[in-house]
Amino acid sequence: MLEAALKSGAWSRRAVFEVFARHLPDGRRYGVVAGTGRFLDALEAFRFDDETLEFLRASQVVDEPTLEFLAGYRFSGRVDGYAEGECYFPGSPIMTVEGTFAEAVLLETVILSVFNHDCAIASAAARMVHAAGTRPLIEMGSRRTHESSAVAAARAAYLCGFSATSNLMAGRTYGVPTTGTAAHAFTLLHDSEEQAFRAQLDSLGAATTLLVDTYDVTEAVRTAVELAGPALGAIRLDSGDLAQMAHEVREQLDGLGAHKTRIIVTSDLDEYAIAALSAAPVDGYGVGTSLVTGSGSPTAAMVYKLVAREDAEGVMRPVAKKSVGKPSQGGRKAAFRELEPDGTAAAEVVTVSGEHPQGARPLQVPLVREGEVVGREGLVTARARHRESLAELPPNAHQLSRGYAAIPTVFD
């Protein structure tokens, strides 16, 4: 596309691309914008170095004029978008990229990869956080997804209210709080469970979390409290009927005087399993597989569509695909969240007129101007915004059952 546009001269036409999803992840009530910070980092690093150009030359992917264009590539346009952590709905223009066609079209894959992954994880994470109520959630799904996705997933989970991650690279790269866990292998390594617990306590102190389901849970809990005393931080259950076991273990811990020892549960938990455990005496959840795979929706259906471009006279014109199947709406859009007098979200207003509906909250913020990132912010700021955006939604947004978007999208 780039080579042909460079040759035809159309490459330099001013173009507007929008990122949006035609529908929410299956049966969900809202989606969560995540990945903005990662995209801004990727944009700043988006260059074609000599080795890359040599590969493209040697494999004859593009011609010499295109290689020259790529060698000097540097995005010089503007980007606006929903602030990270904000909720989105079908048709929400979560990002708008404006520049020459050539510079903007090259960003499609990186933008969609970042947002399709991160929004999918965040949209699942937010439901888990709500299901957990005030109990903390630990992200521990790194082993269940590609090694780089794992880092992004930990970031998205923290954005949506998870307390910590077991992924140290997410701690290093994004400042996500990290925490560890002992596996069954650690217990099995030692000649007895007692030796294993003793080794862990010697090294990490009584505040650690001991995994008690390698052999016999009742025996393990007794050993754990014997060795650590009532100051034992927590025990972890990773198999069996977690609700029933949590009740039994709570009773046993209390009987041993370990009233403050917490019970952490793990084992293929998703938002439904977390909700089902809300009446059990559980103090925290570790979530792996279902978090990193978006709990059934591993990609967010985001698309990157050309919605306006200059014509031969230099006039901006709305454009859209016309044939059957996947209709799009042409023209650059502005987006607002319409609010009830009490502050509850009532509708997502997406308008090509650009008019600001009275009392509605504008959703797009400047992210890039003349190629320079202007919208960078800390993950903690985005995390707080996510909480506020979610709190604004009507109560039906938090139903776990499959259904429609919590608020309608009104195209105007």
Add this chain to the structure above:
Amino acid sequence: MLEAALKSGAWSRRAVFEVFARHLPDGRRYGVVAGTGRFLDALEAFRFDDETLEFLRASQVVDEPTLEFLAGYRFSGRVDGYAEGECYFPGSPIMTVEGTFAEAVLLETVILSVFNHDCAIASAAARMVHAAGTRPLIEMGSRRTHESSAVAAARAAYLCGFSATSNLMAGRTYGVPTTGTAAHAFTLLHDSEEQAFRAQLDSLGAATTLLVDTYDVTEAVRTAVELAGPALGAIRLDSGDLAQMAHEVREQLDGLGAHKTRIIVTSDLDEYAIAALSAAPVDGYGVGTSLVTGSGSPTAAMVYKLVAREDAEGVMRPVAKKSVGKPSQGGRKAAFRELEPDGTAAAEVVTVSGEHPQGARPLQVPLVREGEVVGREGLVTARARHRESLAELPPNAHQLSRGYAAIPTVFD
């Protein structure tokens, strides 16, 4: 775990970890081992550099003796595994890692991340390739998954018989053949479809593939052949009832004398949609979302379990978790594919005795010896092996409907 094992002294015990899946991706008949080459690359790069150590020190993740151990970390053990491309079944020990507990336990996350991702993609890709018969498949799902997963997914798809990918990084990194496509944005950029087609043909020649469903398909096909002549390489359909449109477009192309112009279809295809198009005059498929998300099973349920380790006397002992829920079998296992006299696979034999069942094919090959990679091979070799392994399976392996594993796993 590492810190506690270093302190207790148990770190240096000889340990054997196995990688296996307790079940296949939902309703599948077989899984495909993929990721071996990526893992061997990752193992060679698995070091803790100064910046990493500084992060771990500053954030107080581990103590000084552990930092010292990590600074000198270099895997010195051995790894055996199913050769890449081989089929696997529930319980197949697709990889066996042996070393000190400390050096082997550190590899858990990277091994599982690689295999859980790549096996999930490959296991879906293999079904798509079978459904497509002799028609070529192009991988074009980069935009639907994390930017790094996309590269690995393209590799796994090629391993299983896809012809090419749109991911240039997969071409550069793994030598996967690459191919491009024009998007609706390219047509919409120009003032008319004719201008867009002309620009593409001028740049890429008549052998290119023109996307014909931006406005009106019939008109676009007429324009395409008018401009390119009967030498036009292909047209692409990306929306609507693909089977019906393929029939109509084939008739139109033939009527225009473009008998050799191929019809490529895309639009959320999965193995079922591909199979449903087998009677339509389609010449190739582009597959995106469902490929990179494992067609409903984005992770392969692989686990990394300690199955044997030295005891206090230096004697190797089988170990396994004993409590309810997720039983494992202790002891280092050997694996063989039992074959009928005609060469058809009959059973997966997984044995702790190590005895070689008569006429059975051994499945494990040496990958790493004394820390050195000895099992590296080209992707094309693995691709050929995959074809052979698949050809060996009984016909029921290729049913798309949900069901049981094509052959039973016999634990011995």
